[in-house]
Amino acid sequence: MQSVVLGRLAEDQGRSLVQVGPCTIGAHRLVLMAGPCAVEGGAEMVSLALRLKEMGVGVLRGGAFKPRTSPYSFQGLGRDGLVMLARAGEAAGLPVVTEVMDVRDLDLVMRYAAMIQVGSRNMQNFGLLKEVGRTGHPVLLKRGLSATIEEWLLAAEYILAEGNRRVVLCERGIRTFESHTRNTMDIAAVAAVKGLSHLPVIADPSHGSGRRELVAPLARAAVAAGADGLMIEVHAEPAKALSDGQQSVTPEQFAVLLTGLAPVAGAVGRSL
Amino acid sequence: MQSVVLGRLAEDQGRSLVQVGPCTIGAHRLVLMAGPCAVEGGAEMVSLALRLKEMGVGVLRGGAFKPRTSPYSFQGLGRDGLVMLARAGEAAGLPVVTEVMDVRDLDLVMRYAAMIQVGSRNMQNFGLLKEVGRTGHPVLLKRGLSATIEEWLLAAEYILAEGNRRVVLCERGIRTFESHTRNTMDIAAVAAVKGLSHLPVIADPSHGSGRRELVAPLARAAVAAGADGLMIEVHAEPAKALSDGQQSVTPEQFAVLLTGLAPVAGAVGRSL
Amino acid sequence: MQSVVLGRLAEDQGRSLVQVGPCTIGAHRLVLMAGPCAVEGGAEMVSLALRLKEMGVGVLRGGAFKPRTSPYSFQGLGRDGLVMLARAGEAAGLPVVTEVMDVRDLDLVMRYAAMIQVGSRNMQNFGLLKEVGRTGHPVLLKRGLSATIEEWLLAAEYILAEGNRRVVLCERGIRTFESHTRNTMDIAAVAAVKGLSHLPVIADPSHGSGRRELVAPLARAAVAAGADGLMIEVHAEPAKALSDGQQSVTPEQFAVLLTGLAPVAGAVGRSL
């Protein structure tokens, strides 16, 4: 991976820490990002945010602009969703992260979100990467569905090359022949990118597996392999979720997950 | 693929014909789109365009905005490249197709290009798809590197749903474990999408294989399977190409390719 | 692919011709191998063989030992199936090809079959490859579901290294993320192995697609790309087939396929 080594990813200044509101990503304490796949309503969002905050979540997630395979699927609440998310974050004292899909929405999203998510489908949307790189805003860069580790790091390099070093990588599963899971979580990539770059990396076992019952074991695995945090879809009533219900856990299941996760974090010298 | 069947792709009005300048895509005569990966200079572009026109090429291709894995690779000549491409097209009497990577460049690109290409990396850039759908401009929609046939058709549906029916699909190889070729050309997909939709479909054996020596056999295969045309990278001096030289053929090799292709076209009831 | 170049595949003695009964594989005339997925009964087999012979089929195929994913699926008729296949071949004057799955069955299978098939799942069953290499029997070596071109050629090299040069390669689709088709037919591989070795190569669009309606276009594509023959599943009543009915064509559909294929063969300088 010669090309990667030449860029800003190769600059040796110790590991990067990325500050998002009061959270420091890449530090001893793991960062938990949690929330629903999509923002669906203001009251539910506030209520969920308060519960998540109590459980130790550091960043509230929720989609306002949703990338959907079909034009006839629920596309997210857009600006209204952003406002609901931001209000829920404020109510709970949590910074929020949400996806920006279109470069024209970047200013709007930055007004409401402490961290910008560049999603899998946009990992090589180079115009968006450059524009995000020109802001000073923290960025969560998800790995593309079929992106190699090298391509993922070079996508990060696009952002760094514009001057924004506040990049957090997120492994979220790759596309393979296996159909039991929605994607194949590439846990080795978590360890690999920590060796190849100075950026923090988190894992998203919800998209990584697409199956509720696999979220907890994959969360433990990612942390055991060195992840600096997790992004997990939590919904008060997954069966009623407008998207991705099958991979969402309830707040109760999330609490059980955290109970099992804490000792694993401790075992690798981290804390929740 | 229930979802696909519900959309505008399922409307039964016979096969679509897409007009690009004087070319009709989807008709008896196959459409050849050819040119360099990237526009590199005005004079070379004109000279190549004239030769291609003589050989029966119907649409001139050339990249002005180039999606490159690394931010440090040649990124294309941008607006200058567009102008060079358009002038070469005019000189040769050929309509041009070029990629638009950023929704903000759409107006600019439409000014110079008769057909807009949405590239593999942007196949699920939904904002771009919708915006392209709001124009009446012909669109070449390349299949994403890891897009299923269903996802590809639903990406087309995004464009159709906005009112633009002038969509041509382009199979250009998918990402697999095989490393001898750059991608694995999914020839079955050419036949499959013709059965599943009314849209014309062309094939790009240059990206599909990444190897010069495989371009001709794959071109014949695609036509034999029912493709309505081909997109092929031709460069006067592939060894000096600023990108994708390994998969570009010389004008002489292209002429040989066409000689071998013509009888195959005839064998399936088409002409060059 | 340094390793390949060092072996017997690299010996330059012109292209290999493999003789199977009266058929010469690799010569001007394409070889058609056809028959049911599995031998299911003696009378049906004879009747089908006679029809296939009339249509120009050169080698009769039929499975007696079937590799099935589940132990509870129909496993083939074994020795009885071999006998039925051989009798049908004799009745029609056709040599037969059938799969050997177990090295202990090799002598038995050779007694009845003019050509031995090593199936995808056994492409790296090295004991079987070596044993087959010690016979002088023609071998049809199918590409493994996830075998690279290099691995496939090296599997052939295992046979050649033991002294048996009568090897025919068979591309039958590889495993990818695409689920519309059972496998992804790698047409480029057909052309690639012809450039990398002196062995004949045929294509199996039945397994390559898993869908009846795609068999004909893929057959044309494979021939256009340079295949020396085809292996196609034909069943008198696909709906009643004990295995792979979805990808089998009827004799009538096969006749239509051949009518469309003949001009494509002619277009690339071959005949049916």
Place this chain on the structure above:
Amino acid sequence: MQSVVLGRLAEDQGRSLVQVGPCTIGAHRLVLMAGPCAVEGGAEMVSLALRLKEMGVGVLRGGAFKPRTSPYSFQGLGRDGLVMLARAGEAAGLPVVTEVMDVRDLDLVMRYAAMIQVGSRNMQNFGLLKEVGRTGHPVLLKRGLSATIEEWLLAAEYILAEGNRRVVLCERGIRTFESHTRNTMDIAAVAAVKGLSHLPVIADPSHGSGRRELVAPLARAAVAAGADGLMIEVHAEPAKALSDGQQSVTPEQFAVLLTGLAPVAGAVGRSL
């Protein structure tokens, strides 16, 4: 996965425990299987076995019959290798596991090895699976390079259906487009097969990654996800290994790995 649910894998008798010499696989204590990729010499094997025993390894591994992509690569020491492996096991008081590639070697291998390994390339060598199923010998069934979870479980079902319930599954990475690692370790599969069957499952991070520096993080990840043990390639001098040196760790590195692994095991209620 209806088919899986119908078989012996679905019989509800609690989780299986598989006894290999003094080791119980599937119990509270994780089982460590370690040793060189291939047996290369008697003295080195004894010396390594003694060190591994001291470190808590429960089963000694080493290849005598090696599946190699090229016929010109080192093929293993065969019977001599088996004897060396068995003697090293005796000297150290460790049961041994080794691969059987050919059904004709099964009796021989069973004479020397307490556990038979069916390798990735033979996961669907159904004759071998059935024969192994007719013995009462413990079996380590590695997942095929491109086997789905369902296919892997059905391969196990072939063994169980013959009456042998002493099957341990082994996840060892699947083939994907990613080239940084040799394979992509599917950690989700470890958790998934525990939910879908009663069989113990171990993980092989050496083959799973192909890179020495990733073996330790993947070992921790697999255990965190619920693996009942690990298989790890350890070689006294990896740089001199006749095969797979890049993924082998030294005994010293293995000791460090175990030190980091023990607290993770404890965190999920297991011990080393």
